[in-house]
Amino acid sequence: MSPDRGPQELLEDMHDASVEGERPDELSAVDEAQQFLAQQAEQAQNFTFRGICVGLAIGVIICFSNTYFGLQTGWISGMTMPAALIGFAFFKTISQHLDLPFTPVENVLVQTVAGAVGTMPLGCGFVGIVPALNYLLKPEENGPLQLPTGKLILWSLGICFFGVVFAVPLRKEVIVREKLKFPSGTATALVISVLHGGGDDGKIARQECGLETARRRSADVLRSRSLSQDLVRRSSSMSGIPRDAAGNFQAVPKQPVESDDSEAGLDQKSDWKAKIQLLAVAFGASAVYTLSSYFIPYLHDVPVFGLQLAHDWLWTFNPSPAYIGQGIIMGPATTLHMLLGAIVGWAMLSPLAKSRGWASGPVNDWTSGSKGWIVWVSLAIMLADSIVSLGWLVLRPIITHSPQWSRSFRRHTQNGGVSRFLGLRRSERGSYTALASPEHSRTHHLRSRSFSRPKSSVGKHEAPEVDAPPAHLISNRTVLMLLVLSVAFCIFAIRTVFGALIPYYAIFLAIILALLLSVMGVRAQGETDLNPVSGISKVTQLIFAIVVPNSNPNAVTINLLAGAISESGALQAGDLMQDLKAGHLLGASPKAQFWGQMIGSAVGAVVSAGVYKLYTSVYEVPGGLFQVPTGYVWIFTARLVTGKGLPHMAWQWAVGAGGIFAILTAVRIQGQGKWWQAWLPGGIAVAVGSLHCCRAIQQRR
Numbered sequence: 001m002s003p004d005r006g007p008q009e010l011l012e013d014m015h016d017a018s019v020e021g022e023r024p025d026e027l028s029a030v031d032e033a034q035q036f037l038a039q040q041a042e043q044a045q046n047f048t049f050r051g052i053c054v055g056l057a058i059g060v061i062i063c064f065s066n067t068y069f070g071l072q073t074g075w076i077s078g079m080t081m082p083a084a085l086i087g088f089a090f091f092k093t094i095s096q097h098l099d100l101p102f103t104p105v106e107n108v109l110v111q112t113v114a115g116a117v118g119t120m121p122l123g124c125g126f127v128g129i130v131p132a133l134n135y136l137l138k139p140e141e142n143g144p145l146q147l148p149t150g151k152l153i154l155w156s157l158g159i160c161f162f163g164v165v166f167a168v169p170l171r172k173e174v175i176v177r178e179k180l181k182f183p184s185g186t187a188t189a190l191v192i193s194v195l196h197g198g199g200d201d202g203k204i205a206r207q208e209c210g211l212e213t214a215r216r217r218s219a220d221v222l223r224s225r226s227l228s229q230d231l232v233r234r235s236s237s238m239s240g241i242p243r244d245a246a247g248n249f250q251a252v253p254k255q256p257v258e259s260d261d262s263e264a265g266l267d268q269k270s271d272w273k274a275k276i277q278l279l280a281v282a283f284g285a286s287a288v289y290t291l292s293s294y295f296i297p298y299l300h301d302v303p304v305f306g307l308q309l310a311h312d313w314l315w316t317f318n319p320s321p322a323y324i325g326q327g328i329i330m331g332p333a334t335t336l337h338m339l340l341g342a343i344v345g346w347a348m349l350s351p352l353a354k355s356r357g358w359a360s361g362p363v364n365d366w367t368s369g370s371k372g373w374i375v376w377v378s379l380a381i382m383l384a385d386s387i388v389s390l391g392w393l394v395l396r397p398i399i400t401h402s403p404q405w406s407r408s409f410r411r412h413t414q415n416g417g418v419s420r421f422l423g424l425r426r427s428e429r430g431s432y433t434a435l436a437s438p439e440h441s442r443t444h445h446l447r448s449r450s451f452s453r454p455k456s457s458v459g460k461h462e463a464p465e466v467d468a469p470p471a472h473l474i475s476n477r478t479v480l481m482l483l484v485l486s487v488a489f490c491i492f493a494i495r496t497v498f499g500a501l502i503p504y505y506a507i508f509l510a511i512i513l514a515l516l517l518s519v520m521g522v523r524a525q526g527e528t529d530l531n532p533v534s535g536i537s538k539v540t541q542l543i544f545a546i547v548v549p550n551s552n553p554n555a556v557t558i559n560l561l562a563g564a565i566s567e568s569g570a571l572q573a574g575d576l577m578q579d580l581k582a583g584h585l586l587g588a589s590p591k592a593q594f595w596g597q598m599i600g601s602a603v604g605a606v607v608s609a610g611v612y613k614l615y616t617s618v619y620e621v622p623g624g625l626f627q628v629p630t631g632y633v634w635i636f637t638a639r640l641v642t643g644k645g646l647p648h649m650a651w652q653w654a655v656g657a658g659g660i661f662a663i664l665t666a667v668r669i670q671g672q673g674k675w676w677q678a679w680l681p682g683g684i685a686v687a688v689g690s691l692h693c694c695r696a697i698q699q700r701r
Contacts, residue, residue: 020465023527045106047592054090055110055596056603058083059117063604066118069322070127071621074630075688078117078575080582081188083114088195089279099687104196105588111188112579112593116164116600119609121572122600124156124331127562130612131631133557133637135622139558142501143657151497156605158493159565162486163572165516169572170476170522171580171590185581192586194444211308220399225604286321292299300625311348314363314371333678334685343682345374349653349690357651373647375629378687380654382633384662385683386535389524392669449482472589481585487511495562500563501554509547510562513540514569521570522577527672531574534684537567538637545641559638568620629688661686 017686062083066076087110090104121127130152137143149154154674161439174180293299304317305309327335338447346531350370353359361368414505467473517536541563548555583593615626622628640646671677 001450016326019527028255032134036467037587038469040105041468041589043103043105045103045109046472046589047101047109047595049111050086050102051106052113052596052599053339054087055083055600056117056694058086058110058114058281059600059604060607062114063121064611065322067121067126068614069606070121070630071131071615071626071628072322073688074127074633076122076127076149078115078119078184078578078579080111080115080184084188084192085195087111087114087612088192093114104192104586105583105592107192107196108189108579108583108586109589109592109596111274112576112581112596113194113600115575115579116597117604118605119571119575120156120160120601121512121612123160123568123575124608125159125568126612128158128630129560130155131616131621131628132560132634134616135628136631136635137556142554143557145498145557149609152613153606154610155497156609158490160490160567160601160605161598162490162511163514163518163569163574164594164601165486166518166569166634167522167573167576167580168479168590168594169517170577174522174526174577175581175584177528180523180581181529182526182578182581183258183529186585189585197325207255212431214620228669230589240447248647251517282321286325289319295428297624309320310679311673312363313346314556315346316353329619334682337681337685338689341378341686344686345378345690349377350376353649356649358647372632372633372636373650374690375632375656376646376650377657378690379633379637379640379686381661381683381690382534383538384658385665385687386532386538388662388665389532389535389669392666400644407467407470434531438654439685468584468587468590474594483651491566494565498557498561502558504556506548506562510540510565513543513562514566516569518573521574525574525577526581528572531570532684533567533570533574536570538565541637541641542568550642556635556638556692559642560634563634563637570627630650 014459040046062079065079072078085108088102088107090108091098095102124130130147133143133145134147135144137145175182194270195593222661252290299320301310301321302317302319303315305315350359350363350373354363355371359368359370359592360374362371364371434633490511491504494502495504496509517539521531521533541559542557544562548558576594579593579597580590582588583590615621619626622631663681665683667679668677668682671680
């Protein structure tokens, strides 16, 4: 084998060779990889009280940020990578006082818990569905519904668990077998590997980080060739398996510490101090601006285009540090798409609708003004993007694997009929079965495993399935029990909070749809790094428009709650899967991550309800700062699908915009991986941008 072959390719060749019976002893390398995962999973740092506490603290900060930003724009960020960096910085600062070293697996726990807490404002509906229920429901729709804090907490707890539990069985398929990329999880694993692989105290062995695997899986996320080559030079192993210069696996004794390590450690320590100082300065500046803007509202409404345009058309500029930070995280492509949406919506459609008399009211009026008129166009763009994306996720496996399934069906039916294909025909030998030799059984097992799954995920280019020890996996019995309990608790919580407003069958159907659609959401996130939770909720709303008759006085409320349930389940499943991907690359215990996610979800549900109540009691909602545009999208969608009608000329423009972005989304799907794909406008980003004034969009500079 050539020296430039990676560890994963070596394992692939071992698998192929063992299937053919050529060199079965080569499977020992796989055993060593399995041993590495077992050693990592056995570390006490996989689940620690200090890791949980630090993760919760970071998650609370993210929760405040996401609620603040979400009520303004409807856009939040999981911030798993910043959470991992902040956690590492904290433990690095207090490393002299730690009894146990802070290891990569504990870093995974910190970011898992932090991410679970931080995404709850969206998962529990506090940036969309809850404001719609509280402020936007009309009296003829049995609204508005004012929910006390206790009921908000019960609602949040009711919908925050079942998606996490349902994601556990998906892990084996999409992470271990199909090896989907999950770019954010892979990039987080790489960052953690880099942070711990260069430790200055020598207590953390480089081979603990699974660095090579993380580097390979994140090639499409971090494209810096120099960084990748540096990581390969610094890492002597893949998943704890040492290699020599020829790429062969061998045992390598621990190398003595070089004399320059102390100087490098001092440089790294001073570098980290500078980064912590920068973090503190940025945090302080943002806090000062936010506090000042509360007493001086014009600070987040600067009329850079002139007072007349600011007054007549709402063209203002908001230099909020929150937007700058979100723009840095989202990247230039997404923010440019949002900027395009803002320009199209507020520089073109708003003046057009006003001048033609389609929206004759004040511009900032959601009912008769151009702000409300634009929402329908944005909603059509969202629906078109979501339906095309989800439709492709459903059709692609059928199109890709149908020839193979057809050949397999014909082969089995020709040999023994349909009953043999389904496994219903008894053996012709009666109750006796010939026993194969151990060698034949082993070869047959590998062959059958190769042909039991589609070609795209198994075959020549797949490594043997290497996973954490069974003791560190969640058993099927536990999953089934927790799934039943979480679904039952969800039904109980929703009925307790909303009473007879939503019937039992509607809750149960919404949960079933949430579980089914979350599978597509997980696959989309694994392949594209985007979880289409908005589209999933809209699909659920469309289905409930058919199930629940328009004559039902609670049709709009039922539609809103059903969409919120499906969005929550898909978000939780995708969030956990990103974390599990990072943990799998670093050898963290899946069981520890699962319980960390459950703890984070529970705390996040309570905290997000409190943060929402805090913001809505201090600020006017909907108002100048918190316009809750996502709440209007929710309520308008519910009214649309339940037959409430559209403003004049809105449906013509909505259909046209939807058709254009359906085509653009299809082209984006076909151009996946091409250089030009990122520059085609994304439907969700453009729609979000068109929902807001120009002051709500800042791109990364």
